[in-house]
Amino acid sequence: MNKRLYRRNIKEKREIGVLHKKKRERFSVALVYPNLYHVGMSNLGFQIVYDLLNKRDDVLAERFFLPYEEEPLRSIESQSCLSSFDLIAFSISFENDYINILKILKLGEVPLLAEQRQSIYPLVIGGGVSVFLNPEPLSLFFDLFLLGEAEQNLDNVIDLLIDSYERFSSKSDLLLFIAKNEPSVYVPSFYKTEYNKDGTISSFYPIQKGIKEKVLIAKKFPLEDVAYSKIISSETEFSDRVVIEMARGCGRSCRFCAAGYIYRPPRYHDFETLTEAIQKALNKKGYVGLLSASIADVPSIDKILAFICEKGGKFSISSIRADAVNLRFLDYMKKAGQRQVTIAPEAGSERLRKVINKHLSEDKIINAVQLIAKKELSLKLYFILGLPTEEWEDVEEILRLIKLIKHCAVKEGAPKGRIIGIRVNVSCFVPKPFTPFQWVHMEEVDELKKKQKWLSKMIGKEGGIRVSFDVPKWAYVQTLLSLGDRRVAHMLLLAHKFNGNWKKAFKYSEFNPDFFVYREKEASELLPWDFMESGINKEYLYKEYKKALSCEESEICTTSPACKKCGVCKFLSL
Numbered sequence: 001m002n003k004r005l006y007r008r009n010i011k012e013k014r015e016i017g018v019l020h021k022k023k024r025e026r027f028s029v030a031l032v033y034p035n036l037y038h039v040g041m042s043n044l045g046f047q048i049v050y051d052l053l054n055k056r057d058d059v060l061a062e063r064f065f066l067p068y069e070e071e072p073l074r075s076i077e078s079q080s081c082l083s084s085f086d087l088i089a090f091s092i093s094f095e096n097d098y099i100n101i102l103k104i105l106k107l108g109e110v111p112l113l114a115e116q117r118q119s120i121y122p123l124v125i126g127g128g129v130s131v132f133l134n135p136e137p138l139s140l141f142f143d144l145f146l147l148g149e150a151e152q153n154l155d156n157v158i159d160l161l162i163d164s165y166e167r168f169s170s171k172s173d174l175l176l177f178i179a180k181n182e183p184s185v186y187v188p189s190f191y192k193t194e195y196n197k198d199g200t201i202s203s204f205y206p207i208q209k210g211i212k213e214k215v216l217i218a219k220k221f222p223l224e225d226v227a228y229s230k231i232i233s234s235e236t237e238f239s240d241r242v243v244i245e246m247a248r249g250c251g252r253s254c255r256f257c258a259a260g261y262i263y264r265p266p267r268y269h270d271f272e273t274l275t276e277a278i279q280k281a282l283n284k285k286g287y288v289g290l291l292s293a294s295i296a297d298v299p300s301i302d303k304i305l306a307f308i309c310e311k312g313g314k315f316s317i318s319s320i321r322a323d324a325v326n327l328r329f330l331d332y333m334k335k336a337g338q339r340q341v342t343i344a345p346e347a348g349s350e351r352l353r354k355v356i357n358k359h360l361s362e363d364k365i366i367n368a369v370q371l372i373a374k375k376e377l378s379l380k381l382y383f384i385l386g387l388p389t390e391e392w393e394d395v396e397e398i399l400r401l402i403k404l405i406k407h408c409a410v411k412e413g414a415p416k417g418r419i420i421g422i423r424v425n426v427s428c429f430v431p432k433p434f435t436p437f438q439w440v441h442m443e444e445v446d447e448l449k450k451k452q453k454w455l456s457k458m459i460g461k462e463g464g465i466r467v468s469f470d471v472p473k474w475a476y477v478q479t480l481l482s483l484g485d486r487r488v489a490h491m492l493l494l495a496h497k498f499n500g501n502w503k504k505a506f507k508y509s510e511f512n513p514d515f516f517v518y519r520e521k522e523a524s525e526l527l528p529w530d531f532m533e534s535g536i537n538k539e540y541l542y543k544e545y546k547k548a549l550s551c552e553e554s555e556i557c558t559t560s561p562a563c564k565k566c567g568v569c570k571f572l573s574l
Protein backbone atom coordinates (compact mmCIF):
# COMPACT_ATOMS: atom_id res chain seq x y z
CA MET A 1 0.00 0.00 0.00
CA ASN A 2 1.39 3.45 -0.82
CA LYS A 3 1.83 6.09 1.88
CA ARG A 4 -1.05 8.27 0.64
CA LEU A 5 -3.52 5.45 0.74
CA TYR A 6 -2.24 4.44 4.19
CA ARG A 7 -2.70 7.99 5.53
CA ARG A 8 -6.21 8.11 4.09
CA ASN A 9 -7.00 4.90 5.94
CA ILE A 10 -5.77 6.42 9.20
CA LYS A 11 -7.84 9.54 8.59
CA GLU A 12 -10.85 7.38 7.94
CA LYS A 13 -10.54 5.98 11.44
CA ARG A 14 -11.92 9.41 12.41
CA GLU A 15 -10.60 9.79 15.88
CA ILE A 16 -11.84 12.36 18.35
CA GLY A 17 -9.67 13.44 21.29
CA VAL A 18 -6.15 12.70 20.00
CA LEU A 19 -3.35 14.96 21.21
CA HIS A 20 -0.90 15.92 18.48
CA LYS A 21 2.56 16.70 19.81
CA LYS A 22 5.88 17.44 18.19
CA LYS A 23 8.91 15.25 18.92
CA ARG A 24 11.32 18.11 19.76
CA GLU A 25 13.33 17.25 22.90
CA ARG A 26 10.74 14.93 24.30
CA PHE A 27 11.35 11.37 25.46
CA SER A 28 9.60 9.34 22.79
CA VAL A 29 7.49 6.25 23.42
CA ALA A 30 6.06 3.86 20.88
CA LEU A 31 3.02 2.50 22.68
CA VAL A 32 2.11 -0.80 21.06
CA TYR A 33 -1.05 -2.87 21.31
CA PRO A 34 -0.25 -6.31 19.89
CA ASN A 35 -3.44 -6.70 17.91
CA LEU A 36 -5.37 -4.83 15.24
CA TYR A 37 -6.38 -1.19 15.62
CA HIS A 38 -10.03 -1.86 16.42
CA VAL A 39 -9.12 -4.35 19.17
CA GLY A 40 -6.48 -2.11 20.75
CA MET A 41 -8.55 1.04 20.69
CA SER A 42 -11.43 -0.83 22.35
CA ASN A 43 -9.15 -1.60 25.29
CA LEU A 44 -9.49 0.90 28.13
CA GLY A 45 -6.17 -0.14 29.75
CA PHE A 46 -4.32 0.80 26.54
CA GLN A 47 -6.09 4.16 26.44
CA ILE A 48 -5.22 4.82 30.11
CA VAL A 49 -1.49 4.29 29.43
CA TYR A 50 -1.62 6.49 26.32
CA ASP A 51 -3.22 9.25 28.36
CA LEU A 52 -0.77 8.90 31.27
CA LEU A 53 2.17 9.21 28.90
CA ASN A 54 0.91 12.09 26.83
CA LYS A 55 -0.24 14.04 29.89
CA ARG A 56 3.45 14.64 30.53
CA ASP A 57 5.00 17.55 28.72
CA ASP A 58 8.38 15.80 28.52
CA VAL A 59 6.98 12.69 26.76
CA LEU A 60 5.61 12.06 23.31
CA ALA A 61 3.71 8.78 22.90
CA GLU A 62 2.50 7.49 19.57
CA ARG A 63 0.42 4.37 18.97
CA PHE A 64 1.25 1.24 17.03
CA PHE A 65 -0.98 -1.72 16.27
CA LEU A 66 -0.59 -4.95 14.39
CA PRO A 67 -0.98 -3.70 10.83
CA TYR A 68 -3.54 -5.10 8.42
CA GLU A 69 -1.83 -7.26 5.86
CA GLU A 70 -1.26 -4.59 3.24
CA GLU A 71 -0.27 -1.84 5.69
CA PRO A 72 3.26 -0.91 6.74
CA LEU A 73 4.07 -0.79 10.47
CA ARG A 74 3.93 2.92 11.25
CA SER A 75 2.75 5.00 14.18
CA ILE A 76 -0.81 6.27 13.90
CA GLU A 77 0.10 9.86 14.74
CA SER A 78 3.11 10.65 12.54
CA GLN A 79 3.69 7.44 10.56
CA SER A 80 7.11 7.04 12.21
CA CYS A 81 9.09 3.78 12.35
CA LEU A 82 9.02 1.66 15.49
CA SER A 83 12.79 1.74 16.03
CA SER A 84 12.92 5.55 15.92
CA PHE A 85 11.48 5.80 19.47
CA ASP A 86 13.43 5.76 22.75
CA LEU A 87 11.05 3.28 24.30
CA ILE A 88 8.89 0.56 22.79
CA ALA A 89 6.17 -0.16 25.36
CA PHE A 90 3.79 -3.06 24.80
CA SER A 91 0.42 -3.04 26.56
CA ILE A 92 -0.54 -6.71 26.84
CA SER A 93 -3.92 -7.97 28.00
CA PHE A 94 -4.33 -11.38 26.35
CA GLU A 95 -2.01 -14.35 26.05
CA ASN A 96 -3.12 -15.17 22.53
CA ASP A 97 -1.67 -11.80 21.41
CA TYR A 98 1.88 -12.85 22.42
CA ILE A 99 2.69 -14.16 18.98
CA ASN A 100 1.82 -10.72 17.54
CA ILE A 101 4.48 -9.12 19.74
CA LEU A 102 7.17 -11.01 17.85
CA LYS A 103 5.52 -10.21 14.52
CA ILE A 104 5.50 -6.50 15.35
CA LEU A 105 9.15 -6.47 16.51
CA LYS A 106 10.13 -8.19 13.29
CA LEU A 107 8.13 -5.78 11.13
CA GLY A 108 9.76 -2.91 13.06
CA GLU A 109 13.21 -4.39 12.39
CA VAL A 110 13.90 -4.69 16.11
CA PRO A 111 15.82 -7.86 17.08
CA LEU A 112 13.44 -10.26 18.84
CA LEU A 113 15.66 -11.38 21.69
CA ALA A 114 16.58 -8.92 24.44
CA GLU A 115 20.15 -10.27 24.44
CA GLN A 116 20.50 -9.47 20.71
CA ARG A 117 19.71 -5.79 21.27
CA GLN A 118 23.07 -4.31 22.18
CA SER A 119 22.27 -0.59 22.00
CA ILE A 120 20.39 0.91 24.95
CA TYR A 121 17.60 2.43 22.88
CA PRO A 122 15.01 1.58 21.96
CA LEU A 123 14.34 -0.20 25.22
CA VAL A 124 11.58 -2.82 24.97
CA ILE A 125 9.25 -2.90 27.94
CA GLY A 126 6.04 -4.84 28.67
CA GLY A 127 3.08 -4.21 30.94
CA GLY A 128 -0.58 -5.12 31.18
CA VAL A 129 -2.63 -7.63 33.08
CA SER A 130 -1.41 -10.82 31.42
CA VAL A 131 2.16 -9.68 32.11
CA PHE A 132 1.56 -9.21 35.81
CA LEU A 133 -0.17 -12.57 36.02
CA ASN A 134 2.88 -14.29 34.53
CA PRO A 135 5.57 -12.59 32.42
CA GLU A 136 7.81 -15.66 32.11
CA PRO A 137 6.71 -16.95 28.66
CA LEU A 138 7.75 -13.52 27.32
CA SER A 139 10.97 -13.26 29.29
CA LEU A 140 13.37 -13.73 26.33
CA PHE A 141 11.98 -10.79 24.41
CA PHE A 142 11.71 -7.94 26.91
CA ASP A 143 14.36 -5.78 28.52
CA LEU A 144 12.07 -5.15 31.45
CA PHE A 145 8.51 -5.59 32.64
CA LEU A 146 6.54 -3.09 34.62
CA LEU A 147 4.26 -5.09 36.92
CA GLY A 148 0.93 -3.79 38.12
CA GLU A 149 -1.27 -0.79 37.57
CA ALA A 150 0.24 1.94 35.40
CA GLU A 151 -1.23 4.79 37.47
CA GLN A 152 1.02 3.64 40.30
CA ASN A 153 4.37 2.99 38.63
CA LEU A 154 4.57 4.39 35.10
CA ASP A 155 5.49 7.96 36.03
CA ASN A 156 8.33 6.83 38.27
CA VAL A 157 9.87 4.65 35.57
CA ILE A 158 9.58 7.39 32.95
CA ASP A 159 11.21 9.84 35.42
CA LEU A 160 14.05 7.38 35.98
CA LEU A 161 14.52 6.88 32.25
CA ILE A 162 14.52 10.60 31.50
CA ASP A 163 16.82 11.46 34.43
CA SER A 164 19.31 8.83 33.41
CA TYR A 165 19.14 9.45 29.65
CA GLU A 166 22.64 9.05 28.21
CA ARG A 167 24.05 8.59 31.72
CA PHE A 168 24.83 4.90 31.33
CA SER A 169 27.08 3.37 28.74
CA SER A 170 25.58 -0.11 28.95
CA LYS A 171 22.01 -1.35 28.88
CA SER A 172 22.67 -3.61 31.82
CA ASP A 173 23.73 -0.66 34.00
CA LEU A 174 20.64 1.30 33.03
CA LEU A 175 18.37 -1.68 33.78
CA LEU A 176 20.09 -2.23 37.12
CA PHE A 177 19.54 1.41 38.04
CA ILE A 178 15.82 1.24 37.15
CA ALA A 179 15.22 -2.11 38.87
CA LYS A 180 16.84 -0.85 42.07
CA ASN A 181 14.72 2.29 42.07
CA GLU A 182 11.28 0.94 41.23
CA PRO A 183 9.99 -2.06 43.22
CA SER A 184 7.63 -3.17 40.45
CA VAL A 185 10.28 -3.44 37.73
CA TYR A 186 11.23 -6.96 36.70
CA VAL A 187 14.29 -7.49 34.51
CA PRO A 188 14.19 -11.17 33.45
CA SER A 189 17.89 -11.34 32.57
CA PHE A 190 18.76 -10.55 36.23
CA TYR A 191 17.14 -13.80 37.43
CA LYS A 192 18.01 -17.44 37.04
CA THR A 193 15.73 -20.48 37.09
CA GLU A 194 16.90 -23.97 38.03
CA TYR A 195 14.91 -27.15 37.51
CA ASN A 196 14.36 -30.48 39.21
CA LYS A 197 14.82 -33.72 37.27
CA ASP A 198 11.05 -33.99 36.83
CA GLY A 199 10.98 -30.59 35.07
CA THR A 200 9.48 -28.57 37.93
CA ILE A 201 11.25 -25.43 39.14
CA SER A 202 13.71 -26.00 41.98
CA SER A 203 14.77 -22.38 42.45
CA PHE A 204 14.37 -18.92 41.03
CA TYR A 205 16.70 -16.22 42.26
CA PRO A 206 18.37 -12.91 41.36
CA ILE A 207 21.89 -13.14 39.96
CA GLN A 208 22.65 -9.42 40.19
CA LYS A 209 23.75 -7.81 43.42
CA GLY A 210 21.15 -5.50 44.94
CA ILE A 211 18.24 -6.99 42.99
CA LYS A 212 15.21 -7.97 45.04
CA GLU A 213 13.93 -11.54 45.26
CA LYS A 214 10.29 -10.48 45.10
CA VAL A 215 8.99 -8.00 42.57
CA LEU A 216 5.95 -6.01 43.60
CA ILE A 217 2.74 -5.89 41.60
CA ALA A 218 1.91 -2.20 41.95
CA LYS A 219 -1.64 -1.14 42.83
CA LYS A 220 -3.22 2.27 42.83
CA PHE A 221 -4.92 2.68 46.17
CA PRO A 222 -7.14 4.56 46.49
CA LEU A 223 -8.17 5.13 42.91
CA GLU A 224 -8.15 8.83 42.18
CA ASP A 225 -9.44 9.96 38.80
CA VAL A 226 -12.13 7.97 37.03
CA ALA A 227 -10.57 6.33 34.00
CA TYR A 228 -12.42 6.70 30.72
CA SER A 229 -11.67 6.45 27.01
CA LYS A 230 -10.27 9.81 25.95
CA ILE A 231 -10.12 8.88 22.28
CA ILE A 232 -13.27 7.89 20.47
CA SER A 233 -12.79 6.24 17.14
CA SER A 234 -15.30 5.18 14.54
CA GLU A 235 -13.44 1.91 14.10
CA THR A 236 -13.83 0.38 17.54
CA GLU A 237 -16.32 -1.74 19.39
CA PHE A 238 -17.29 1.41 21.31
CA SER A 239 -17.36 3.86 18.41
CA ASP A 240 -20.49 5.58 19.64
CA ARG A 241 -19.76 5.87 23.37
CA VAL A 242 -17.28 6.88 26.04
CA VAL A 243 -16.19 3.88 28.13
CA ILE A 244 -15.95 4.57 31.86
CA GLU A 245 -14.25 2.40 34.46
CA MET A 246 -16.89 2.20 37.21
CA ALA A 247 -14.81 0.10 39.60
CA ARG A 248 -11.53 -1.77 39.63
CA GLY A 249 -11.53 -5.40 40.67
CA CYS A 250 -14.42 -7.49 41.90
CA GLY A 251 -15.31 -8.81 45.33
CA ARG A 252 -17.32 -11.82 44.17
CA SER A 253 -14.38 -14.23 44.50
CA CYS A 254 -15.28 -16.59 41.66
CA ARG A 255 -12.42 -19.07 41.87
CA PHE A 256 -11.66 -19.20 38.13
CA CYS A 257 -11.47 -15.44 37.61
CA ALA A 258 -8.04 -13.78 37.60
CA ALA A 259 -9.48 -10.25 37.75
CA GLY A 260 -11.24 -11.10 41.00
CA TYR A 261 -7.87 -11.83 42.68
CA ILE A 262 -5.15 -9.81 40.99
CA TYR A 263 -7.05 -6.52 41.33
CA ARG A 264 -7.79 -6.98 45.04
CA PRO A 265 -8.96 -5.16 46.98
CA PRO A 266 -11.89 -4.10 44.84
CA ARG A 267 -11.96 -0.33 44.57
CA TYR A 268 -14.95 1.92 44.03
CA HIS A 269 -15.48 5.62 43.41
CA ASP A 270 -18.10 7.57 45.31
CA PHE A 271 -21.35 8.72 43.70
CA GLU A 272 -20.24 12.34 43.21
CA THR A 273 -16.95 11.42 41.53
CA LEU A 274 -18.61 8.95 39.19
CA THR A 275 -21.50 11.18 38.19
CA GLU A 276 -19.12 14.06 37.53
CA ALA A 277 -17.14 11.85 35.13
CA ILE A 278 -20.33 10.50 33.56
CA GLN A 279 -21.68 14.03 33.03
CA LYS A 280 -18.47 15.00 31.22
CA ALA A 281 -18.72 11.91 29.04
CA LEU A 282 -22.39 12.56 28.28
CA ASN A 283 -21.55 16.09 27.20
CA LYS A 284 -19.13 14.57 24.72
CA LYS A 285 -21.12 11.70 23.31
CA GLY A 286 -24.47 11.22 25.07
CA TYR A 287 -23.75 7.50 25.37
CA VAL A 288 -21.56 5.84 28.02
CA GLY A 289 -20.28 2.27 28.32
CA LEU A 290 -20.15 1.37 32.03
CA LEU A 291 -17.23 -0.98 32.61
CA SER A 292 -17.05 -3.14 35.72
CA ALA A 293 -16.51 -6.82 36.46
CA SER A 294 -19.65 -6.68 38.61
CA ILE A 295 -21.70 -3.59 37.84
CA ALA A 296 -24.39 -4.39 40.42
CA ASP A 297 -21.77 -4.09 43.20
CA VAL A 298 -20.94 -0.48 42.35
CA PRO A 299 -22.29 1.54 45.29
CA SER A 300 -25.40 3.58 44.41
CA ILE A 301 -25.61 1.98 40.97
CA ASP A 302 -29.40 2.49 40.90
CA LYS A 303 -28.94 6.19 41.55
CA ILE A 304 -26.23 6.39 38.90
CA LEU A 305 -28.43 4.74 36.25
CA ALA A 306 -31.29 7.07 37.24
CA PHE A 307 -28.91 10.02 36.86
CA ILE A 308 -27.95 8.96 33.30
CA CYS A 309 -31.61 8.47 32.32
CA GLU A 310 -32.62 11.83 33.83
CA LYS A 311 -29.94 13.52 31.75
CA GLY A 312 -31.38 11.86 28.65
CA GLY A 313 -28.24 9.80 28.20
CA LYS A 314 -27.80 6.24 27.03
CA PHE A 315 -25.66 3.59 28.68
CA SER A 316 -24.52 0.05 28.08
CA ILE A 317 -23.31 -2.58 30.50
CA SER A 318 -21.61 -5.80 29.47
CA SER A 319 -23.24 -8.20 31.93
CA ILE A 320 -25.07 -8.29 35.23
CA ARG A 321 -25.15 -10.78 38.09
CA ALA A 322 -28.32 -12.83 37.79
CA ASP A 323 -29.21 -12.32 41.46
CA ALA A 324 -29.01 -8.53 41.02
CA VAL A 325 -31.52 -8.38 38.14
CA ASN A 326 -34.67 -6.51 39.18
CA LEU A 327 -37.44 -4.66 37.34
CA ARG A 328 -36.08 -1.23 38.19
CA PHE A 329 -32.66 -2.09 36.79
CA LEU A 330 -34.22 -3.50 33.62
CA ASP A 331 -36.39 -0.41 33.21
CA TYR A 332 -33.30 1.77 33.29
CA MET A 333 -31.62 -0.49 30.77
CA LYS A 334 -34.58 -0.30 28.40
CA LYS A 335 -34.85 3.42 28.80
CA ALA A 336 -31.14 3.76 28.04
CA GLY A 337 -31.48 1.86 24.80
CA GLN A 338 -30.07 -1.50 25.83
CA ARG A 339 -31.82 -4.42 24.14
CA GLN A 340 -29.92 -7.38 25.52
CA VAL A 341 -29.10 -8.52 29.05
CA THR A 342 -26.16 -10.84 29.68
CA ILE A 343 -26.01 -13.13 32.68
CA ALA A 344 -23.34 -15.71 33.46
CA PRO A 345 -24.45 -18.90 35.23
CA GLU A 346 -21.00 -20.31 34.16
CA ALA A 347 -22.02 -23.86 35.17
CA GLY A 348 -25.22 -25.85 34.70
CA SER A 349 -25.25 -27.67 38.03
CA GLU A 350 -25.60 -26.25 41.53
CA ARG A 351 -22.67 -28.46 42.52
CA LEU A 352 -20.27 -26.97 40.01
CA ARG A 353 -21.42 -23.43 40.79
CA LYS A 354 -20.40 -24.15 44.38
CA VAL A 355 -17.01 -25.42 43.19
CA ILE A 356 -16.36 -22.09 41.47
CA ASN A 357 -17.82 -20.08 44.39
CA LYS A 358 -20.48 -18.49 42.21
CA HIS A 359 -23.04 -17.98 45.01
CA LEU A 360 -25.84 -18.35 42.51
CA SER A 361 -28.81 -20.69 42.86
CA GLU A 362 -30.94 -21.93 40.00
CA ASP A 363 -33.96 -20.11 41.47
CA LYS A 364 -32.14 -16.82 41.16
CA ILE A 365 -31.18 -17.54 37.56
CA ILE A 366 -34.77 -18.44 36.66
CA ASN A 367 -36.11 -15.40 38.47
CA ALA A 368 -33.74 -13.19 36.43
CA VAL A 369 -34.82 -14.86 33.18
CA GLN A 370 -38.50 -14.31 33.98
CA LEU A 371 -37.92 -10.62 34.66
CA ILE A 372 -35.84 -10.18 31.49
CA ALA A 373 -38.53 -11.93 29.42
CA LYS A 374 -41.25 -9.84 31.06
CA LYS A 375 -39.42 -6.71 29.93
CA GLU A 376 -39.02 -8.20 26.45
CA LEU A 377 -35.26 -7.86 26.45
CA SER A 378 -33.19 -10.52 24.73
CA LEU A 379 -30.89 -12.74 26.74
CA LYS A 380 -27.27 -13.78 26.49
CA LEU A 381 -25.84 -16.55 28.68
CA TYR A 382 -22.24 -17.43 29.48
CA PHE A 383 -21.13 -20.94 30.38
CA ILE A 384 -17.68 -22.47 30.86
CA LEU A 385 -16.76 -26.02 29.84
CA GLY A 386 -13.97 -28.00 31.48
CA LEU A 387 -14.15 -26.46 34.96
CA PRO A 388 -12.29 -28.40 37.68
CA THR A 389 -14.19 -31.53 38.82
CA GLU A 390 -16.59 -31.31 35.84
CA GLU A 391 -18.22 -34.62 35.00
CA TRP A 392 -20.38 -35.53 32.04
CA GLU A 393 -23.49 -34.98 34.23
CA ASP A 394 -22.46 -31.34 34.68
CA VAL A 395 -22.45 -30.91 30.89
CA GLU A 396 -25.92 -32.45 30.75
CA GLU A 397 -26.92 -29.98 33.44
CA ILE A 398 -25.88 -27.09 31.14
CA LEU A 399 -28.33 -28.42 28.56
CA ARG A 400 -31.06 -28.92 31.16
CA LEU A 401 -30.61 -25.36 32.47
CA ILE A 402 -30.66 -23.87 28.96
CA LYS A 403 -33.88 -25.80 28.22
CA LEU A 404 -35.42 -24.60 31.46
CA ILE A 405 -34.41 -21.00 30.72
CA LYS A 406 -35.94 -21.24 27.26
CA HIS A 407 -39.13 -22.74 28.70
CA CYS A 408 -39.45 -19.88 31.22
CA ALA A 409 -38.75 -17.25 28.58
CA VAL A 410 -41.35 -18.75 26.24
CA LYS A 411 -43.94 -19.04 29.03
CA GLU A 412 -43.42 -15.41 30.02
CA GLY A 413 -43.46 -14.08 26.46
CA ALA A 414 -46.15 -16.29 24.88
CA PRO A 415 -49.25 -14.43 26.16
CA LYS A 416 -47.93 -11.25 24.53
CA GLY A 417 -46.82 -13.17 21.44
CA ARG A 418 -43.25 -12.02 21.97
CA ILE A 419 -40.59 -14.68 22.45
CA ILE A 420 -37.22 -13.21 23.39
CA GLY A 421 -34.01 -14.14 21.62
CA ILE A 422 -31.51 -16.32 23.49
CA ARG A 423 -27.81 -16.50 22.74
CA VAL A 424 -25.40 -18.82 24.51
CA ASN A 425 -21.63 -18.51 24.65
CA VAL A 426 -19.66 -21.50 25.90
CA SER A 427 -16.00 -20.87 26.62
CA CYS A 428 -13.25 -23.29 27.65
CA PHE A 429 -11.82 -23.07 31.15
CA VAL A 430 -8.24 -21.73 31.23
CA PRO A 431 -6.51 -21.95 34.65
CA LYS A 432 -4.95 -18.64 35.68
CA PRO A 433 -2.09 -17.65 38.02
CA PHE A 434 -2.97 -16.03 41.36
CA THR A 435 -6.32 -17.85 41.53
CA PRO A 436 -7.31 -20.90 43.59
CA PHE A 437 -7.21 -22.86 40.31
CA GLN A 438 -3.55 -22.09 39.58
CA TRP A 439 -2.68 -25.70 40.51
CA VAL A 440 -5.17 -27.40 38.19
CA HIS A 441 -4.74 -28.55 34.63
CA MET A 442 -6.80 -27.80 31.59
CA GLU A 443 -9.34 -30.32 30.34
CA GLU A 444 -8.02 -32.34 27.37
CA VAL A 445 -8.77 -30.76 23.99
CA ASP A 446 -10.41 -33.94 22.59
CA GLU A 447 -12.69 -34.18 25.61
CA LEU A 448 -13.71 -30.53 25.23
CA LYS A 449 -14.45 -31.08 21.56
CA LYS A 450 -16.66 -34.07 22.43
CA LYS A 451 -18.60 -32.03 24.97
CA GLN A 452 -18.97 -29.12 22.57
CA LYS A 453 -20.19 -31.38 19.78
CA TRP A 454 -22.80 -32.95 22.00
CA LEU A 455 -23.99 -29.61 23.40
CA SER A 456 -24.14 -28.06 19.95
CA LYS A 457 -26.27 -30.96 18.64
CA MET A 458 -28.60 -30.98 21.64
CA ILE A 459 -29.06 -27.20 21.82
CA GLY A 460 -29.61 -27.20 18.06
CA LYS A 461 -32.56 -29.57 18.56
CA GLU A 462 -34.19 -26.98 20.80
CA GLY A 463 -34.39 -24.35 18.05
CA GLY A 464 -34.38 -20.59 18.52
CA ILE A 465 -31.11 -20.54 20.48
CA ARG A 466 -27.88 -19.28 18.96
CA VAL A 467 -24.82 -20.91 20.46
CA SER A 468 -21.12 -20.22 20.03
CA PHE A 469 -18.07 -22.03 21.38
CA ASP A 470 -14.41 -21.24 22.04
CA VAL A 471 -11.89 -23.14 19.94
CA PRO A 472 -10.26 -25.70 22.32
CA LYS A 473 -6.87 -25.65 20.57
CA TRP A 474 -6.62 -21.89 21.25
CA ALA A 475 -7.59 -22.44 24.88
CA TYR A 476 -4.69 -24.95 24.98
CA VAL A 477 -2.26 -22.30 23.69
CA GLN A 478 -3.70 -19.75 26.10
CA THR A 479 -3.22 -22.14 29.02
CA LEU A 480 0.36 -22.82 27.94
CA LEU A 481 1.08 -19.08 27.87
CA SER A 482 -0.79 -18.52 31.16
CA LEU A 483 0.91 -21.22 33.19
CA GLY A 484 4.24 -21.68 31.44
CA ASP A 485 7.68 -20.76 32.69
CA ARG A 486 10.51 -19.22 30.68
CA ARG A 487 11.05 -22.42 28.68
CA VAL A 488 7.74 -21.63 26.97
CA ALA A 489 9.40 -18.53 25.45
CA HIS A 490 11.35 -20.92 23.19
CA MET A 491 8.08 -22.48 21.99
CA LEU A 492 6.71 -19.02 21.29
CA LEU A 493 9.80 -18.24 19.23
CA LEU A 494 9.28 -21.44 17.22
CA ALA A 495 5.60 -20.63 16.70
CA HIS A 496 6.67 -17.25 15.34
CA LYS A 497 9.25 -18.90 13.08
CA PHE A 498 6.55 -21.20 11.68
CA ASN A 499 4.11 -18.32 11.05
CA GLY A 500 1.84 -19.07 13.98
CA ASN A 501 1.74 -22.84 13.36
CA TRP A 502 1.76 -24.06 16.97
CA LYS A 503 1.45 -27.70 15.98
CA LYS A 504 4.74 -27.47 14.09
CA ALA A 505 6.29 -25.44 16.94
CA PHE A 506 5.40 -28.21 19.43
CA LYS A 507 6.84 -30.82 17.08
CA TYR A 508 10.21 -29.10 17.01
CA SER A 509 10.23 -27.96 20.64
CA GLU A 510 12.55 -29.71 23.09
CA PHE A 511 9.88 -29.26 25.77
CA ASN A 512 6.53 -30.98 25.93
CA PRO A 513 3.73 -28.38 26.17
CA ASP A 514 1.45 -30.92 27.90
CA PHE A 515 3.74 -30.60 30.94
CA PHE A 516 2.46 -27.06 31.46
CA VAL A 517 -1.13 -27.55 30.26
CA TYR A 518 -2.25 -30.99 31.43
CA ARG A 519 -0.31 -31.45 34.68
CA GLU A 520 -1.91 -31.07 38.11
CA LYS A 521 0.58 -29.34 40.46
CA GLU A 522 1.55 -30.14 44.03
CA ALA A 523 0.80 -27.63 46.79
CA SER A 524 4.53 -27.29 47.49
CA GLU A 525 5.54 -26.67 43.88
CA LEU A 526 7.40 -23.45 43.13
CA LEU A 527 5.26 -21.75 40.51
CA PRO A 528 6.75 -19.57 37.74
CA TRP A 529 4.96 -16.46 39.06
CA ASP A 530 5.77 -16.97 42.75
CA PHE A 531 8.51 -14.33 42.59
CA MET A 532 5.85 -11.62 42.19
CA GLU A 533 4.23 -10.12 45.26
CA SER A 534 0.52 -9.47 44.78
CA GLY A 535 -0.26 -9.35 48.48
CA ILE A 536 -2.43 -12.51 48.30
CA ASN A 537 -1.25 -15.40 50.50
CA LYS A 538 -0.52 -18.56 48.56
CA GLU A 539 -1.87 -20.55 51.54
CA TYR A 540 -5.19 -18.72 51.28
CA LEU A 541 -5.43 -19.61 47.58
CA TYR A 542 -4.63 -23.24 48.31
CA LYS A 543 -7.30 -23.38 51.02
CA GLU A 544 -9.78 -22.00 48.51
CA TYR A 545 -8.70 -24.67 46.04
CA LYS A 546 -9.29 -27.41 48.63
CA LYS A 547 -12.70 -25.93 49.44
CA ALA A 548 -13.52 -25.99 45.75
CA LEU A 549 -12.69 -29.68 45.58
CA SER A 550 -15.12 -30.35 48.41
CA CYS A 551 -17.83 -28.11 46.83
CA GLU A 552 -17.60 -25.64 49.66
CA GLU A 553 -18.41 -22.01 49.04
CA SER A 554 -16.57 -19.30 50.93
CA GLU A 555 -17.51 -15.74 51.74
CA ILE A 556 -17.06 -13.10 49.14
CA CYS A 557 -14.58 -10.23 49.63
CA THR A 558 -16.45 -7.44 51.35
CA THR A 559 -13.54 -5.00 51.58
CA SER A 560 -14.20 -4.54 55.30
CA PRO A 561 -11.27 -2.76 56.98
CA ALA A 562 -10.62 -5.48 59.55
CA CYS A 563 -10.50 -8.36 57.04
CA LYS A 564 -7.34 -10.45 56.93
CA LYS A 565 -8.68 -13.27 54.79
CA CYS A 566 -6.56 -13.18 51.66
CA GLY A 567 -3.77 -10.96 52.97
CA VAL A 568 -4.02 -8.12 50.45
CA CYS A 569 -5.45 -5.50 52.81
CA LYS A 570 -2.85 -6.26 55.46
CA PHE A 571 -0.14 -6.14 52.83
CA LEU A 572 -1.33 -2.75 51.67
CA SER A 573 -1.82 -1.81 55.36
CA LEU A 574 -5.36 -0.66 54.82
Ligand code: SF4
Binding pocket: 264, 265, 266, 556, 557, 558, 559, 560, 563, 564, 565, 566, 567, 568, 569, 570
Ligand atom coordinates in the same frame (compact mmCIF):
# COMPACT_ATOMS: atom_id res chain seq x y z
S1 SF4 B 1 -8.14 -9.01 52.89
FE1 SF4 B 1 -10.37 -9.35 52.88
S2 SF4 B 1 -11.26 -7.38 52.24
FE2 SF4 B 1 -9.05 -7.31 51.73
S3 SF4 B 1 -8.99 -8.00 49.58
FE3 SF4 B 1 -8.68 -9.82 50.87
S4 SF4 B 1 -10.72 -10.74 51.14
FE4 SF4 B 1 -11.00 -8.63 50.38
